[in-house]
Amino acid sequence: MARAASLIALGNIASRLLGLIRETVIASLFGATGLVSAFRVAQIIPTMLYDLLVGGMVSSALVPVFSEQAERDKQSLWQLASILLSLMALVMIGVVLAIELAAPQAAYLMASGFDAALLAETTRLIRLTTPAVLFLSLSGIVTGLLYALKRFTLPAFTASVFNASIVTVALIGALGFGWGIEALAYGLLLGAFLQVMLQLPALGDARLRFSLNFHHPALRQIIKLGLPIILGLVISQVAIALDRNLASRTGEQSIAWMQYATTIVQFPLGLISAAISLAILPTLSRQAATARNDSRQLAPFVDTLGSGLRMVLVLIIPATVALLVLAEPVVALLFQRGQFTPADTQQTALALRLYLIGLTFAAIDQPLIFAYYARQNTLTPALVGLLAVGIYLAAALLPTLFRPLQMTDLVLANSVQLTGHALVMLWLVNRLTSLGGQHLLATTGKALLSAGLMGLVLRVGLPLAQTILPGDSLLNRAVLVGVLVALGGGVYFGAAGLLKIRELGLIVNLLRRFVPPPLRARFP
Numbered sequence: 001m002a003r004a005a006s007l008i009a010l011g012n013i014a015s016r017l018l019g020l021i022r023e024t025v026i027a028s029l030f031g032a033t034g035l036v037s038a039f040r041v042a043q044i045i046p047t048m049l050y051d052l053l054v055g056g057m058v059s060s061a062l063v064p065v066f067s068e069q070a071e072r073d074k075q076s077l078w079q080l081a082s083i084l085l086s087l088m089a090l091v092m093i094g095v096v097l098a099i100e101l102a103a104p105q106a107a108y109l110m111a112s113g114f115d116a117a118l119l120a121e122t123t124r125l126i127r128l129t130t131p132a133v134l135f136l137s138l139s140g141i142v143t144g145l146l147y148a149l150k151r152f153t154l155p156a157f158t159a160s161v162f163n164a165s166i167v168t169v170a171l172i173g174a175l176g177f178g179w180g181i182e183a184l185a186y187g188l189l190l191g192a193f194l195q196v197m198l199q200l201p202a203l204g205d206a207r208l209r210f211s212l213n214f215h216h217p218a219l220r221q222i223i224k225l226g227l228p229i230i231l232g233l234v235i236s237q238v239a240i241a242l243d244r245n246l247a248s249r250t251g252e253q254s255i256a257w258m259q260y261a262t263t264i265v266q267f268p269l270g271l272i273s274a275a276i277s278l279a280i281l282p283t284l285s286r287q288a289a290t291a292r293n294d295s296r297q298l299a300p301f302v303d304t305l306g307s308g309l310r311m312v313l314v315l316i317i318p319a320t321v322a323l324l325v326l327a328e329p330v331v332a333l334l335f336q337r338g339q340f341t342p343a344d345t346q347q348t349a350l351a352l353r354l355y356l357i358g359l360t361f362a363a364i365d366q367p368l369i370f371a372y373y374a375r376q377n378t379l380t381p382a383l384v385g386l387l388a389v390g391i392y393l394a395a396a397l398l399p400t401l402f403r404p405l406q407m408t409d410l411v412l413a414n415s416v417q418l419t420g421h422a423l424v425m426l427w428l429v430n431r432l433t434s435l436g437g438q439h440l441l442a443t444t445g446k447a448l449l450s451a452g453l454m455g456l457v458l459r460v461g462l463p464l465a466q467t468i469l470p471g472d473s474l475l476n477r478a479v480l481v482g483v484l485v486a487l488g489g490g491v492y493f494g495a496a497g498l499l500k501i502r503e504l505g506l507i508v509n510l511l512r513r514f515v516p517p518p519l520r521a522r523f524p
Contacts, residue, residue: 011156012275016267018163023263024334025167026184029174031339032260032348034118034252035181040259041110041244042125043188046133048237049095052230054088054140062141064285064376065222066148078207080218081145086210088141092134099130110241111255113248121181128185132192139195146202150282154202158195165191221376231382239389246396247410254407257344260335261351261411265359268319273312273363277370280308284374298433301374305429306438308367313440314447314503316363318492320356321451325458326484327352329466333477351411358415361422368425371432384424392417443501450495454488461487 030036062084069077099106107114107122114122143155169187173179179186247254287301323330327349336345369381396413399405429435461484469480496504 012271015159016270018160020334022163022167025170027335027340028338032253032256032344037252037255038118038122039125039181039184040255041122042129045126046129049133050136052237054137062144063147063281065218066145067282067285069218082208082211083213084141086212088137092137096131096134100127103127110244111248112245125185129188132189135192135196142199151202154199158198161194161198162191165194235386235389239392250405250407257347258351260348261355264352265355272315273366276308276311277366280304281370288374302433305371309364310443310503312363313444314501316360317447318451320359321455322488324356325455329481332471333481354411358418362418365422365425368429371429388417388421391420446499446501450492453495454492457491458484458488
């Protein structure tokens with residue numbers, strides 16, 4: 001698990017760094033304008049379709065079923081993968097044609113608060129970005145297949161290729177050819193295509209061919225596991241559409257500010273929670289399969305889940321506290337240049353702080369969901385997701401009883417949704433199999449104490465550092481954030497060491513993997 005997590009984390013580091021560069025380039029070239037909001041709406045169409053038809057099934061159905069097939073018979077695995085790839089290609093071609101025809105209606109559904117000119121631009125961008133869903137879907141199936149085969153290297157870097165494509169095409173298109181916001185759409189389309197191409201070398205031994213044989217027994221199992229996920233995702237995608245529609249009514253810049261803040265939040269979430277969750281999923285799936293035949297074998301499953309949760313808590317809690325204190329310097333460092341103004345920094349930092357309320361809960365939520373997926377129970381997380389959408393809508397719309405809707409209402413409602421979902425999942429998992437012996441409360445308490453001390457040091461040190469290094473240049477901003485992050489990290493890990501958080505040893509061992517062997521030998 002540690003080896004897989006470190007590899008996935010390395011891919012996530014590259015992906016998240018390139019994602020931040022992508023957002024920095026967008027902010028510099030186009031700011032936080034209505035055009036950026038229009039692109040965000042167009043960007044989410046292929047993402048929503050992918051999540052609905054494929055993305056939700058990768059972890060919940062594809063990896064568990066592919067893992068079982070890989071243990072039994074590789075030939076049957078290739079047959080199943082061939083059927084899924086062939087079927088998905090045909091379905092997605094039809095979906096793309098439908099969205100191309102209905103692009104004006106899709107734009108109005110997602111952003112009816114835009115004026116006519118901005119809606120027309122949103123429609124144009126939707127038509128440019130929608131074909132990406134075909135390549136995203138094929139890439140998702142291939143990723144699930146490779147994860148089941150425990151071939152983590154190339155799938156770990158698909159998102160990096162995606163982000164790098166957007167950055168490259170945006171810079172070349174805007175600066176070299178004078179393209180407008182459509183440069184981002186072209187980059188997105190190229191990135192989706194390259195995601196598929198990147199992973200093909202890892203399938204050199206695969207025997208894939210076009211096949212529409214619907215009688216493969218594992219196909220029925222995937223459909224059975226996937227249907228509850230699709231049901232839950234339909235509701236969640238409706239909620240996303242409502243969120244974007246409501247945000248478009250709070251000002252044309254709101255969606256842009258929210259997306260920039262989301263990008264920062266997604267960095268630790270992807271680097272920590274997603275990496276650890278994906279790393280433990282194949283192991284959890286195999287342990288769950290063993291426990292189905294002998295309930296006495298459930299202890300390894302619980303230990304793996306508990307280890308993953310503790311690791312997430314030890315890393316995500318300090319990241320949350322640090323971002324809470326350093327929100328404005330971080331936003332200014334990443335985005336404040338070109339068309340992105342100091343006022344945009346303030347609004348993005350405000351959204352970021354409200355998103356951070358739900359970050360720790362969102363981080364522990366993913367391993368809990370994967371625990372159910374590993375047991376091939378996708379209905380329960382789908383029902384909890386449905387409940388969470390209701391929580392979001394209630395939290396978002398409640399303030400409108402007293403005043404007009406604001407961007408901050410939507411961001412805070414998202415945090416309330418994530419918190420509610422995680423707490424319900426934690427309660428359900430604890431009922432399924434007790435986590436009482438996994439020391440989660442003790443680990444959380446120690447991490448909070450260490451992070452609290454770190455936050456206090458950063459809060460005191462920030463004004464002093466800003467006096468010495470005023471944020472009037474990119475270099476000063478980079479040095480300011482770098483010094484404070486190093487200081488905060490030293491305080492946190494020092495305090496965590498004194499409190500004897502046992503996950504620190506595993507973290508140190510993981511970090512040593514990236515140290516050159518000669519240095520590793522000198523510092524064992």
